[in-house]
Amino acid sequence: MGELLVEFLSRNPHQKFTHPGEFVGPFPSGAPAIFAAQVARLGHRAMIFGCVGNDDFGRLNIERLRHEGVIVDGIRVMNNAVTGTAFVSYQSPQERDFIFNIPDSACGLFTEKDIDPQLLQQCKHIHIMGSSLFSFRMIDATRKAMMAIKAAGGTVSFDPNIRKEMLNIPEMEQAFDYLIEYTDIFLPSESELPFFARHKNLSEEQIVSDLLQAGVKHVVVKRAQRGASYYHVEDGELQTLHLPGYTVETVDPTGAGDCFGATFVTLFLSGLPAAKALYYANASGAIAVTQQGPMEGIASLSEIDDFLRRQP
Ligand code: ATP
Ligand code: MG
Numbered sequence: 001m002g003e004l005l006v007e008f009l010s011r012n013p014h015q016k017f018t019h020p021g022e023f024v025g026p027f028p029s030g031a032p033a034i035f036a037a038q039v040a041r042l043g044h045r046a047m048i049f050g051c052v053g054n055d056d057f058g059r060l061n062i063e064r065l066r067h068e069g070v071i072v073d074g075i076r077v078m079n080n081a082v083t084g085t086a087f088v089s090y091q092s093p094q095e096r097d098f099i100f101n102i103p104d105s106a107c108g109l110f111t112e113k114d115i116d117p118q119l120l121q122q123c124k125h126i127h128i129m130g131s132s133l134f135s136f137r138m139i140d141a142t143r144k145a146m147m148a149i150k151a152a153g154g155t156v157s158f159d160p161n162i163r164k165e166m167l168n169i170p171e172m173e174q175a176f177d178y179l180i181e182y183t184d185i186f187l188p189s190e191s192e193l194p195f196f197a198r199h200k201n202l203s204e205e206q207i208v209s210d211l212l213q214a215g216v217k218h219v220v221v222k223r224a225q226r227g228a229s230y231y232h233v234e235d236g237e238l239q240t241l242h243l244p245g246y247t248v249e250t251v252d253p254t255g256a257g258d259c260f261g262a263t264f265v266t267l268f269l270s271g272l273p274a275a276k277a278l279y280y281a282n283a284s285g286a287i288a289v290t291q292q293g294p295m296e297g298i299a300s301l302s303e304i305d306d307f308l309r310r311q312p
Contacts (some may be wrong), residue, residue: 001115001142002032002132003107004075006057007294009252015089024060025059028064029086030107031129031161034255036300038262038284040069044270047123049074049115049145053106057083059202064295073273076114081106093250094224097261098165103134119126123149125269127261128159128179130172140176140245146182157185157265159257160192167297185218185268186211187261193221209238218274220264222257222285230278241275246286246311255294260285263304283307 008025015021028037033049035109039046048070054077061083062113065198066072084105090096102108126149133139135291146156158179166172180186188196190204197207208219208231216306219231227245231238288297299307 001074001126001145002129002138003084003134004028004029004033004048004050004052004058005030005086005102005105005107006060007086007088007254009292010087010089013090013092017087017089017097023064023087024086024292025149027295028061028273029158029255029294030061030084031131031258032127033061033065033070033297034258034298035127035129035262036070037065037068037295038259039266040065041298041300042109042263042266043301044266045071047071047074049110049119049141051076051078051081051106051108051110052084052113053072053077053082054079054156055083056243057085058079058106061306066109068298071119074119076106078106078109079191080284081109084108088254093253096254098163098167100163107217108135108138110141111137112144115141115145117148118143120148121152124152125149125265126154126156127265128156128158129258130158130162130176131166133172133175134166136171139171143175143178146179150182155184155269156182157261159187159261160189160195161257162189162192162195176250180211181215183216185220185265187220187222187257187264189222189257205238205240209233212238215247218268220261220278222260224256225252228260228278228282228285230274232274238274241278243278243282246283246291246307248286250289252292252297253289255297256285256288258294259288259298260309280304
């Protein structure tokens with residue numbers, strides 16, 4: 001549930017927003033949309049709730065998701081607002097700036113009333129992106145959907161997906177506090193973990209141990225080119241698994257975390273052991289960075305297998 005956007009990417013490195021330059025796009029985007037598309041590519045059922053405008057950017061997004069096999073019945077088309085946009089400018093493969101138009105776009109009009117209860121009833125799991133908690137209304141809708149799914153015995157995964165451009169939204173931080181209480185699978189980036197620490201200067205293991213003690217069942221830490229780690233408590237002992245990253249050519253890192261998360265959550269919930277799900281997710285994230293465009297790097301299980309076979 002959350003933002004449906006189109007994205008425009010700066011064509012050249014070190015291109016700034018303060019000077020005219022070339023941009024490539026529109027690409028269908030929005031973290032929850034990328035996540036849903038990756039779930040569908042793996043051959044599993046995914047549904048997305050959100051809003052687009054009655055314009056070609058909205059149609060581009062809906063048609064692409066439909067083409068990927070995502071159930072798009074939960075997307076509302078609004079006549080009184082335009083589809084959200086994001087502009088991305090890369091300073092380096094690791095450093096990028098965004099200009100978002102999300103809360104004031106069609107995405108921002110989404111409320112709890114836009115959720116069809118019959119569609120929601122079909123959901124056994126909800127994935128929450130921190131980037132989707134951009135307004136009080138969105139937070140409220142997310143909380144209600146999460147509660148309904150949990151009450152029906154479903155599960156929750158949560159990726160903080162913090163964007164420095166969005167940190168001035170006061171409701172967002174408060175929402176993080178209670179969402180974590182309901183989270184089964186937590187998927188932060190390494191740099192986001194300190195936001196969830198009891199106090200400063202704790203090690204990663206200490207922060208993760210606290211979260212696992214507080215009720216989170218599985219923690220997966222994303223480390224971009226350095227791979228990922230999985231944490232879990234078994235028989236009172238902290239179990240850890242670290243996988244190094246694959247060496248790939250980074251064309252466009254946006255969306256890697258979403259593809260990684262979708263692959264881990266989908267395979268793990270479908271019954272694969274966490275180690276195997278992590279192994280596939282690590283490859284899924286690596287594949288994502290090799291393609292230009294946030295959703296263009298999604299991969300099927302057989303594409304991931306092909307990638308893994310080519311690794312030394
Ligand atoms: P974003 O929110 O920008 O999509 P993120 O911070 O959530 O990113 P990353 O750590 O950048 O997530 O990427 C997720 C996973 O994808 C990594 O843990 C790793 O498995 C894989 N990955 C990402 N970047 C690379 C890379 N350059 N080389 C190899 N693997 C990568
Ligand atoms: Mg992310």
